[in-house]
Amino acid sequence: MSVKESKPVVHADRYAVVGNPVAHSKSPYIHAQFALQTGERVEYDRLLAPLDGFVQHVQAFHAAGGRGLNVTVPFKLEAHALAHKLSPRAAAAGAVNTLRFDADGIFGDNTDGFGLVRDIEVNLGVALEGARVLLLGAGGAARGVVLPMLERRPREITIVNRTAPKAHALIEQFAGAAGEFGCILSGGGPQDVDPKPYDVIVNATAGSLDAALPECDERAFGTGTLAYDMMYGAQPTVFMRHAQALGARAADGLGMLVEQAAESFFVWRGVRPEGAPVLAALRAQLAAQAA
Numbered sequence: 243m244s245v246k247e248s249k250p251v252v253h254a255d256r257y258a259v260v261g262n263p264v265a266h267s268k269s270p271y272i273h274a275q276f277a278l279q280t281g282e283r284v285e286y287d288r289l290l291a292p293l294d295g296f297v298q299h300v301q302a303f304h305a306a307g308g309r310g311l312n313v314t315v316p317f318k319l320e321a322h323a324l325a326h327k328l329s330p331r332a333a334a335a336g337a338v339n340t341l342r343f344d345a346d347g348i349f350g351d352n353t354d355g356f357g358l359v360r361d362i363e364v365n366l367g368v369a370l371e372g373a374r375v376l377l378l379g380a381g382g383a384a385r386g387v388v389l390p391m392l393e394r395r396p397r398e399i400t401i402v403n404r405t406a407p408k409a410h411a412l413i414e415q416f417a418g419a420a421g422e423f424g425c426i427l428s429g430g431g432p433q434d435v436d437p438k439p440y441d442v443i444v445n446a447t448a449g450s451l452d453a454a455l456p457e458c459d460e461r462a463f464g465t466g467t468l469a470y471d472m473m474y475g476a477q478p479t480v481f482m483r484h485a486q487a488l489g490a491r492a493a494d495g496l497g498m499l500v501e502q503a504a505e506s507f508f509v510w511r512g513v514r515p516e517g518a519p520v521l522a523a524l525r526a527q528l529a530a531q532a533a
């Protein structure tokens with residue numbers, strides 16, 4: 243093409259997901275769909291950082307003009323430490339999954355809990371307001387979703403963990419916020435599960451990674467229960483199959499993945515994409531894999 247014919251070069255703003263491993267990440271696909279949908283000029287890549295090289299990789303990406311990053315395993319705590327300013331939900335989570343490079347420093351946010359809440363309420367149509375919620379697990383994934391769930395004003399949240407003291411620590415951390423939102427926050431070990439059906443049970447344990455079922459009284463699952471596993475795969479997780487066998491409705495974490503991405507996109511661009519069509523496309527891709 244001659245110089246005369248060439249079109250003006252329009253540079254897209256650069257974003258990426260940084261992790262280790264990161265090759266499997268669906269975020270580049272999701273954000274490419276969001277960019278198409280909204281008309282935002284966004285380019286989104288994968289960034290593999292060595293386990294001891296997170297900060298250097300982030301700084302190099304920023305220096306090369308990058309505008310923001312999603313952060314995944316195992317760097318969410320390092321991202322939290324790196325940010326100059328934190329959103330309240332990132333401070334509460336103690337972890338950051340979204341970095342934005344502002345003129346006055348690095349802003350750290352955490353959109354995971356928002357993604358979970360939006361998937362439950364909007365995509366799955368279950369209101370959290372007034373609901374009885376059981377949260378299984380008390381690690382990083384659980385901690386990240388407590389504040390966004392409290393903000394939806396459930397009647398009660400019971401946090402139960404195999405190692406009870408970790409659940410007690412979370413309950414203590416969020417006691418003030420629970421009071422503010424009129425929610426009864428309690429829990430401890432598996433024996434503290436109420437033997438009556440909950441409205442929503444969220445599996446935030448790492449159990450599904452190795453097909454392990456967290457210990458939980460079967461009477462907690464009823465026909466009106468939504469059993470939500472934060473993990474997802476081509477096949478239903480062992481937790482989902484268990485919940486379905488007990489008569490509950492089960493959902494995996496694919497919608498949470500899409501909705502946390504939509505919220506990150508909003509944090510960066512001030513434009514909110516629609517999660518549902520992208521979720522439907524990803525669901526079809528997973529079904530094709532499973533076939």
Ligand code: ATR
Nearest residue numbers: 379380381382383384404405408447448449454456
């Ligand atoms: P993540 O960031 O994924 O939350 P984490 O902080 O290591 O990872 O937390 C893992 C969570 O899964 C913990 O609540 C852990 O329970 P413990 O605190 O007792 O270790 C829980 N978990 C992992 N495997 C489990 C299993 N087989 N049964 C029940 N809980 C399990």
